[in-house]
Amino acid sequence: MDYSHCVDLLAKLHENSHGLPRGARQANVPRLLKALGHPERELRGMLVVGTNGKGSTCAFAVSAVAATGARVGSMPSPHLQEPRERIRIDGVPITRAEYAAAFAEVWRTIERHGLPVLPQGVFATTAAAHFRRAGVGLVVAEASIGGSRAAAAELDLDVKVVTGVGLDHTRLLGDSLTRIARAKIAAVRDGDHVVLGRLAPEATTAAEQVLRERTGLSVWRVDHEIRYTARAAGDRGPGTLVDVTTPRAVHRDLPCPLTGAHQHHNLAVAIAAVDAMAERGHIRAPDGERLRARLAATRWPGRLELVPDAHLDDWTGRVLLEGATNPQGTATVAPEILRHARADGHPRPPVLVFAAMDDKDVSGMLAPLPSHWPLVLTRTGSHQAADTATLHGRLAPGRRGPCVTAEDPRSALHRAAELAGPGGLLVVLGSLRLVGETRTVLGLRPE
Known part of the structure; x- marks a missing residue:
């Protein structure tokens, strides 16, 4: 199977030739992972959900994890130009040949076991299959829409990040901040470490209600356990420097190369999530100079x-x-x-x-x-x-x-x-x- 064949098959997935309802195809994702030999069990890291800011937050987090010297996989969603952009190692999209090899493994398993899934299910399982092939165990994953129903949630990564909640995809998630917040926070499972970005009061109330239903959580919130300040770099050059404080560490003079004041918040959330990964023992704490250098090189196209x-x-x-x-x-x-x-x-x-x-x-x-x-x-x-x-x-x-x-x-x-x-x-x-x-x-x- 070559790359162009993969792209054609992905396009046909939207046609739903099996006529199965959305929920049935979502339910097949864990079955597909089992049939693949549970590649997700070798993964640890973070799942990022939210209405806006997920991609930028993931890009900053990848830079920060890479600063520890570890190889890190990531799963941005959606892709801009090619499906292979959805699977990256150290921020770089995998090759077309690598994508085709992992996709073929997943597609053969789907056909052999009769497990049709949504396109997002194919994207998530293909990423997991490739990370196993590449020997990558650390992952920064981005949820597509929603939270617990996102295919990436089946990877069971134990650091959950919520960037923010707004009115979008209301047909699938609900027509209020309360419903959308509940849909996204529902990705949190017992024992997780949760990092919450800044939320509107209505969304905050809904999030707290869901979190009270879980046990064994650690929860860090922007403006509470997480604080940040931003200032112009001044004589250090163009751009902005951000100081971020979390319960684990104080990070000073972090460069924010992505433009807009909203990116200061995304950077702070990403750094807090990386500190949460260190708290869990998934990575060691990044060195300050290497962290600053990696963050300064962060790009997020589009x-x-x-x-x-x-x-x-x-x-x-x-x-x-x-x-x-x-x-x-x-x-x-x-x-x-x-x-x-x-x-x-x-x-x-x-x-x-x-x-x-x-x-x-x-x-x-x-x-x-x-x-x-x-x-x-x-x-x-x-x-x-x-x-x-x-x-x-x-x-x-x-x-x-x-x-x-x-x-x-x-x-x-x-x-x-x-x-x-x-x-x-x-x-x-x-x-x-x-x-x-x-x-x-x-x-x-x-x-």
Whole structure:
């Protein structure tokens, strides 16, 4: 089985040819792991759940664990350009050949035992199979949607991290912060070490209710057991330095290379989770200088990622990629988007290129950005993507800027470039799939 065959099979999983309900396919994940010989039993580490900030938190955590000298696997979700991005060692995606080998092992087992699963189940079990092949026992895993129902929760990692809770995926998780918080915190099992990011009061109450149902927990919370402060690096160079205090250690002058004040919180949560792993004996405490060096090199593509010299045929300009997928996420990154818009005084306003899944609050996602900015609506190749007519129908009535549609991201980018003019700024947001397809159009390699 070659890599392209793996990609084709993954695409067909969404068709659900067996006609099984979602719950039945979720229930097959532990059965599949058993049939594979329980590769998850060799793993230890953290599972990161939450509405926003999971990927950045995982990226910081991988850097921090790698600073101990240990090899660390990670499982970001979703991928931007290729499925192999979902399985990484020391932050680097595995090769296509490595992915195909692990995927083939899983797929043969699915067929031999008759265990159809959701795509997320294939992603999680393929990662576990590869980590066993590579001899990697430390893992930083990202849950896709929800908590206890996420396939990655079946790996039974005993440090659970909740980055935050917001209104998203309401059809699956519920239409209130209480329900969504309960769905995510439900990933916590007896005896776990829990790291809680900053939560709204309603979500905090729900989380506490779930945690009281568990036994033997250790719980660290931002603004309580975990505290952090951030400041400009000053004469140490550009960027921000963050001090993080946990019950285990005080970490000073940690560089935060990812932009936006929200990343200071994500860094603090990641460091606390790594301290929790050290508390559990999974790793040794990282050396301060190596930790700072590793953190300084952290990258997380597609999140306020600026391509300063982007080319589209004969157009050259700037493209800002942001994978905010809900109103809370867009509101969080809006100040940084506006900062980029003001950066060079270009005579024309930035042009938004937008796509989203069919269950998203489109007007809420666009509300934090100026309504006079031109908007290009498009549709990605995802089977869950909303078409442009649906997106247009969900725009706020008072939107003032011009709005056009394009059939796919490539044509949308070219239309946006025409509107922005030479040297202008394109802001691509609303869907991580859109960000990934844009990176491909711009000739950027998966990373």
